[in-house]
Every structure is written in C-alpha cells, then in structure tokens.
Amino acid sequence: NLSEKLDKALHVLKGHGQITEINVAETTKEVRRALLDADVNFKIAKEFTNTVKEKALGQNVLTSLQPGQLMVKIVKDELTQLMGGESEGISLAGDPAVILMSGLQGSGKTTFSGKLANFLKSKKTKNPLLVACDVYRPAAIDQLHVVGEQIGVPVYSDKDNKDPVSLAKAGIDYARKNGHNVVIIDTAGRLAVDQQMMTEIANIRDAIKPQETLFVVDSMTGQDAVNTAKAFNEVLDFDGVVLTKLDGDTRGGAALSIKSVVDKPIKFIGTGEKMDAIDVFYPSRMADRILGMGDVVSLVERAQEQFDEEEARKLQKKIAKNKFGFDDFLNQIQQIKKMGSMKDLLGMIPGAGKALKGLDIDDDAFKHIEAIIHSMTPEERSNPSLLNASRKKRIAKGSGREIKEVNQLLKQFDQMSKMMKMMQGGGGKKMMQMMQN
Ligand code: GDP
Numbered sequence: 001n002l003s004e005k006l007d008k009a010l011h012v013l014k015g016h017g018q019i020t021e022i023n024v025a026e027t028t029k030e031v032r033r034a035l036l037d038a039d040v041n042f043k044i045a046k047e048f049t050n051t052v053k054e055k056a057l058g059q060n061v062l063t064s065l066q067p068g069q070l071m072v073k074i075v076k077d078e079l080t081q082l083m084g085g086e087s088e089g090i091s092l093a094g095d096p097a098v099i100l101m102s103g104l105q106g107s108g109k110t111t112f113s114g115k116l117a118n119f120l121k122s123k124k125t126k127n128p129l130l131v132a133c134d135v136y137r138p139a140a141i142d143q144l145h146v147v148g149e150q151i152g153v154p155v156y157s158d159k160d161n162k163d164p165v166s167l168a169k170a171g172i173d174y175a176r177k178n179g180h181n182v183v184i185i186d187t188a189g190r191l192a193v194d195q196q197m198m199t200e201i202a203n204i205r206d207a208i209k210p211q212e213t214l215f216v217v218d219s220m221t222g223q224d225a226v227n228t229a230k231a232f233n234e235v236l237d238f239d240g241v242v243l244t245k246l247d248g249d250t251r252g253g254a255a256l257s258i259k260s261v262v263d264k265p266i267k268f269i270g271t272g273e274k275m276d277a278i279d280v281f282y283p284s285r286m287a288d289r290i291l292g293m294g295d296v297v298s299l300v301e302r303a304q305e306q307f308d309e310e311e312a313r314k315l316q317k318k319i320a321k322n323k324f325g326f327d328d329f330l331n332q333i334q335q336i337k338k339m340g341s342m343k344d345l346l347g348m349i350p351g352a353g354k355a356l357k358g359l360d361i362d363d364d365a366f367k368h369i370e371a372i373i374h375s376m377t378p379e380e381r382s383n384p385s386l387l388n389a390s391r392k393k394r395i396a397k398g399s400g401r402e403i404k405e406v407n408q409l410l411k412q413f414d415q416m417s418k419m420m421k422m423m424q425g426g427g428g429k430k431m432m433q434m435m436q437n
C-alpha cells in the first residue's frame, strides 16, 4: 500500500547518515512512484515531488544534523498542505441546520448519514433527524430506518411521496415541529454520473438551501473518485467531501488528489461499516497515516541512536587505552552541538560546573576550537603531546587564532579527557539519562 511504498522511498534516507543530492533525487522519485501507484493524479504527483525536492535542497537537508528526519518532515508537511492544511468542520448554523448528502450509489451516503447523526447526537446539544429521500428504492428507505434504530435517531420517510424535493421539505417541516435542530437528508444515487441525478440533487439543494452539501465518495475507487468529485462539484458546488471506506489498507490516493482538483475541504472520513466508524478529517493525521509516520520517524531516530551508541563505545575504548585525541574531541563537539548548547549540557553533569569554572565555554567558541583543531596534522590530533611551542605557533597562524587560545584549548582538552575518564563505566549512560529528563 501507499504507506509501505513511501516508507520504502524514505528508506534511502534512513539508512544513511549523510544525504547527498543524488539521494534527494532518488527519494523524491520513489515518493512520486508511490503516489502514482496510489492513484494520485500524475500532474499532482509531479508538482508535489518537485516542491519537496525544492524544499529539501532549499532547507539544506544535505547539511542538516538529522537529514532523514528533516526530509520526512518536508514530505509530511507537503502532504498536509496538499490535503488542505487545516481541518474544517461543518456549519450547523440555522434552526434546523440542514445537511444534504450527495454522491453515487454505493458510495456510503446512507451509512454516513447514520454515522453523522450518531456523531452529532453525542454532542448533547444536537437532536438530529434523518430524512429518507431515496424515492427509487424502497429498500433504501428501510435501510435508513434500520440505521436510525441502531443509533436511536428518528427517521422521517414517506413511501407514497415520489418527489424528492417535496419530501425533503416535508422532512424539514417535521423537524421544526418536533424540535430537531439538525436535519440530515439522505438522497438517491446512481451507479454512474448522469444528468438526471445531477438535476435532481441540484433541485433539492436549490429548494431547501442546506447549510452544508456534502459529497460522499468511496475512496477505494481511486482516480474515479477524483473524476466523480469533479463532475459533482461542477453542478453542485458542494461545501465539503466525505471520504468513505478508508478502513483497512485502502489506498489514500483519492484523499491526496481531491482537495487539489476540486479545491473543497475533506471534512469527514468513514473507516468502517459500524456507526462509530467516523472521523473528522485532519490533514496532518492523514499525512501521518499515509506516511506511516510513526514508524518512519522512530526508525530514523533508532538509526541515529545506534550511531551515537557505537561512537560512544569506540570512545570509551580509546579513553581506556589513553588514545583519546583531538579528532575524537572534534567528534564530541559535533555530537554535543547536535544535542544543545554546551553550557546547558555541562550544567547537567554533576560536579562539572565546578571543574570547568573559569573556562570560557560559549557556543561561539566552538567555531574557534574547530578552526584550531583543523589546523593540526593528523599525528598531532591523535598525539597531543607532540604539540611543542613551534607547532603551537604554526597552528595559531594557520587557524587565525592566538597562541593563548591554542594553549587554552589544550588545557580544555586535558580537562575533558580527565572528565571522560571519570565518567567512564556507567557515567556516560547517567549523563544521557539526565539529558533526557
Ligand atoms: P449509498 O448507496 O451511498 O447510500 O451507500 P451505503 O451507505 O448503502 O453503503 C454502501 C456499502 O458500503 C454498504 O455495504 C456499507 O456498509 C458500506 N460502507 C459504507 N461506508 C463504509 C466505510 O466507511 N467502510 C466500509 N468498509 N464500508 C462502508
């Protein structure tokens, strides 16, 4: 399904600490393929991946500390935008508020009418009425009655009335007389888009002027769902979309395309046949679902942790063997920078504050430190005892710093090596735990 495919697409990013431009291109290509496979309209998929690529390169994914996560975030944010950004509710103004269902036969209008009534009923201030306006199939009227009984919501119907417009009006009258402040009108649909159905639903809409005209569509029909939405919207100019049958491993392609094709918000989703299988549509949650976000993020994080742990293990060995050098120091600085500011971190180490008092450690100092270390030869980095006066002078010159600073760094390095030795064997773990609190 789409989740798995996107997960695969993002896999490239998870496995690698470094993302190259080629990786970004590869990943976006895979994401595009996944979207196309999920029935997302070709043009939309192409635009989508172009935007993602642009943002990835623009936001310097390549040099960010956690490129995989940043990439996932960019994809997620774009998916969210594509589906409308914010969640939009339905309007229940008016007494009664009238909600009209439209859509093809089998899309799930009758089921959703029941779900929505049940959903609104649970908000204690709403007292909904269901109105059966499918005048062609008596079984459809019975179906709505069964639904109404299940959820304890009354159903207005009249099998002798074959005019959907007057039926809808009669239903609203009934609601007024009986204190129902919400009326949900279930209508007939056909198996394919046709003029007669369109005229009929448009006539009902014009006659009763509902607060909300909802277009119900079966998300399993993929690209057809998008085409149907387009046809209905041209005639009805509906207010919102209900995506049904989004349960199981239904492809989410329709959700991605519909909003951009008809520019109407998706308001609800149906996720099963039961009356409580209804959810308000949240674009960001849908994006999470499509991305299998939880999984992707935790995998990225785990990969990162493993990397850090391995580094820490290597470091402990070196410390034990007294082989801790400036390359490791540089590495440590980079790790620390990933975690937060130096001062904050040092503040969390018991006793460290005292030990390092007087040493001027601010975050800007990192840059100077790095410059100095970069001016050392590999031999000097792994064996700091080599650093005699003339070498120090050369390093100071090469890095554009003063000898005083080079000396200060050597002192700091010495302090740090000592501290690391002290923290060896469990101390590091404790430090990690403290930082997580
Ligand atoms: P209508 O012709 O538009 O009124 O569609 P119905 O409400 O009668 O639904 C058609 C079929 O789809 C029925 O078998 C429903 O049980 C089923 N259905 C509706 N919504 C959902 C849903 O969200 N998930 C699943 N799995 N089935 C649904």
Ligand code: MG
Pocket (backbone or CB within 6 Å): 109, 110, 111, 134, 140, 186, 187
């Ligand atoms: Mg029906």
